Amino acid sequence: PGGKRAFVxxxxxxxxxxDLDAPAGGTAPATTAFLPGTAAVQLCRPSPRGTYLVTWERPSPSLPENLRVWSAETGAMVKGxxxxKATLRTLQWxxxxxxxxxxVTNEIHIYDARTFxxxxxxxxxxxxxxxxPERKGLPSNVIPPKEARYTLTTFAAGVKGKPARIDMLRxxxxxxxxxSTTVDKVNVPSGPSLACKTLFNAEEVNVKWSPRADACLALASTAVDATGESYYGSSHLFLFLESDRKNPTAGSVIQVPLPAESTKTEKGIVPIVECQWIPNPMITxxxxxxxxxxxxxxxxxxxxxxxxxxxxxxxxxxRNTMDVSPHGRFVVCGGYGNLAGGMDFWDRNKGKKIPRHVVLPPGGGGEATSYVTIKDASDLTVTSSNPVVGHQWSPDGRTYVVSTTSPRMNVDNGVALYRxxxxxxxxSRLPWDNDKYRPDRLLAAEFVPAPFPEDDGAYYYYDDRPQSPAPRSRYTELKGKDADDALARLQAADAAAAKAGGKASSAPAKALAERMRREREGGAAAVSGVKVQAGRKGPVGSSASVVGGSAPANQKSKSAIRRDKQKLAKEKAEKEAEEAERRKAEEEKAKIEANRTDPAKRSKKIKKVLKQIDEIKAKRDGGAELNEDQVAKLATEEELRKELAELGL
Incomplete structure (x- = not known):
């Protein structure tokens, strides 16, 4: 991690x-093992400060302690x-x-790192x-606590109908x-967890810590989506805070609210693709x-x-990847792996895509070589010529590397560098030759980490220097259609260079793919590079969301909105009642018309009703009290006898 040594x-x-400090070509590559008896090692990683190495190999009767800790300075084994399980995450510093x-089973044991x-x-x-958290930094205006405290999260999977549980501890x-903790060989009980979250739809949790180690993002996911909406399972994102603003002595957990513009599934679920902290703890x-x-x-x-x-x-x-420069200013949103490799370079401070300084080669129409700054083009997306596997910002945040490596990709291995x-x-300006890596000889490509400062245990952060301005006397700024024409000219030159290099040109296929991508992402411009108003309830451009401005003058209060809803509900109920009465009357009328078309059937029905009327009369003469329906039926006797006479049956 300090950039002094590499272990292979x-x-x-x-x-x-x-030894990375040795001059180039000064020493021959080491051929003897620095860690004895590690030929069968399958996993290896350093501790956060690089003092120790931890290795894992398959357990055997001759090696029961297969998870071993080594000194990175002397190569001696410290603990076993x-x-x-083939993992190194059961041991963390x-x-x-x-x-x-x-x-271990149902517990996490805590050791002194020097004596164990x-x-x-x-x-x-x-x-x-x-x-x-593997690193922790504090701004210069924050006084660190006198007592060392360390936050951590635990995840317990759900068993026997019980939900899974995520706890934030300290x-x-x-x-x-x-x-419990041990102080002077005496066990001291501990208090409750800072915050916890229980949920049924979680099989694993990926935790990403804030650079200040006082908050973390927990991405809970399942391998199979029970709703059938996604082939990749379901996911939920939670924000854990060590200190709640309302109650500083306790933590809190929040389900991260996603923007209204996020595309949902048919059942209204928003999948989480990626989450990433700004890595600089020194920002204001x-x-x-x-x-x-x-x-x-x-x-x-x-x-x-x-x-x-x-x-x-x-x-x-x-896009499925977000990379932030170490100083936190530049952001790359990339589509890597199974996606086409498009990249968007953003300046977080300005809230805009970064203008691109390029050298345009001579064009087919007789254009000479020109130096231009492409700004405010319709699409500033950078497309990689090969599928991207590895990607990383340099420690100073001035360059960005992408690589195609084996075994993920067994063709066209190589490394590309972007400003x-x-x-x-x-x-031609790179210090390596990509032809030596083709077709499948490149395993990894990474920047050497920045060195550790000598005075404290924090990571070193390069200063956020201003953008390097292009000389105005040399570079011409292009906007709008001129910028789009320059991008098309640059893409044509890249396709010609690939064809001249003996590669199969995929320019027509890429052009078609680009057109299809732009059609699918037609609404992207409406939600690109805009600030989100606090407390909004709708997507960008809707009446409920006014991005970057004040609320509309005719916006109603909550009470007025509630009264309007009640009024609409009442009107809807009245209309439904009227519709039911009308439908009932039409059904009765239809029955009467059907009976009149069949005289014998109608005569039989009238006689039946007249018989009921005679029974009601007998009850009335006997002194019984009639209800409203019976009185109404007696009133129809004269009309029914007249209709029966007209039928003549």
Whole structure:
């Protein structure tokens, strides 16, 4: 993590250490294992500060402790644990490497990171995973607490009809009532958890921590969607806060409210595609986070870090990844993996897509080479020539790398480098040769991490420098149609270069795909680059949502809206009653008409009614009291006898 060493696994030798500080070509690559007896290792990762390495290999009678902790400085084994499952997440360090948490059945044991002496335990029934923040930073105006505290989350899957449970805990005071810590070899009980959430539709939880380690996003998901709406299962996003604004001594949990513009399924469900924090803890105010939600084309949005409310919409497109530069200013929304590899480069401070500085090659119409700045084009999306597998910002936030690697893709392996504005660095200027990686020889491509500062345990953050302005005497700014023509000219040059390089040109297919994508994302411009008004209830452009402006002058109050609803409900009920009466009268009339068409049938019915009238008369003569229906029937006697006489039967 500090960028000084790289550890590589050689199946013939084991885990080998490579010194990155050595001059290029000064030392031969290491061929002997730095960690003895690690040839069979399958998983390996460093601790947050790089002091330790943890490895996993298949358990065997000769190696019962298959989860081993090593010193990254000396290569000596420090501690061993037993772990049957192929994972390294059962052993995690705090961000400053002072404590180690180890998950076992129904418990999480806490150790001192230097001596591995027991410091306490977290009791959690049916716990399946937990998460600790690997870094923590505080702004310069925040005074750190005197006592070291560490937040963590636990996830217990649902069993025997009980719901799953996500808990936010804090060492040493809020780890659950059944947990305890050890002070001077004495167990000290702990208080309840800071916040918890129970839910039935959760099989696993992916936790992403705020850079200040005081909040986290928990993405709960299921592999199979019980509603049948999605092949990829269902998902729900929750925001856990260590300190509630109303009650600072307790935490809180919020289900993140998604923008009204997110495309829903037929049953009104909004799937969660991606969530990501702004990684810089030094920014002023609350640290925001980003979410990509909805069916494709999905909507990318920025949210408030405490309320979870959406604050800015980055537009709707076929995107499934959000990468934020380390200083938090530049944001890339990309469609990687199974998607086409489109990328949008945003400046979060300005709320706009970044203008692109490019060099246009000579055109077929006799145009000379020109230096232009493409600004305010209809579509500033950057499209990768190959499917993207790896992607990462540089530590200084000035360049962005994408790679096509094996075994995910076994053809056209290589690495492409982009500037922060989306302009691609020419391959002739790269310090590597992509031809050596083709077709399937590239396994990974990553930037060397930034070095750790010597004075504290926080990560180093490069300063957010202004954008590099293009020389106005050299670059010409293009807008509107001129910008679109420049993009088309650039795409044609790329297709010609690919054809000249011996690759099969896919320009016609890509052009068709681009047209289809633009048709599907036709409404993206309406929700791209707009601020979201607090408290709105509708999508962008609706009467209930006025983005970036004040509320309409004719907007009604809540009481007036309630009275209008009551009035409409009353009118609807009256209309339904009138309709029922009219329908009943029509049915009676239809019956009478049907009887008149058959004289014998009508005569039989009249005689039956007259017989009932005679019985009513007998009751009346006997002194019985008649009801309203009987009186009404007596009133029809004269008319019925007249009708019977007319029938002549």
């Amino acid at each position: 696994h050689d199946p013939a030798a084991g885990v080998v250490r490579c 644990f037993s772990c049957k 705090t961000h400053d490497e002072s404590l180690v948490f180890h998950m 002496d027991r410091r306490g335990r977290v009791r959690c029934q049916s716990v399946t995973s937990f998460s600790l 060492y040493p005071d809020r780890m659950g009532r059944e947990s 105010g609350v640290v925001p986070f980003g979410v990509i939600s909805g069916r494709m084309p999905a909507l990318a949005s920025l949210h408030h870090g405490q309320t979870g409310e959406p604050t800015f919409l980055l537009g709707r497109a076929h 922060y504005d989306g302009s691609k660095v020419d391959e």
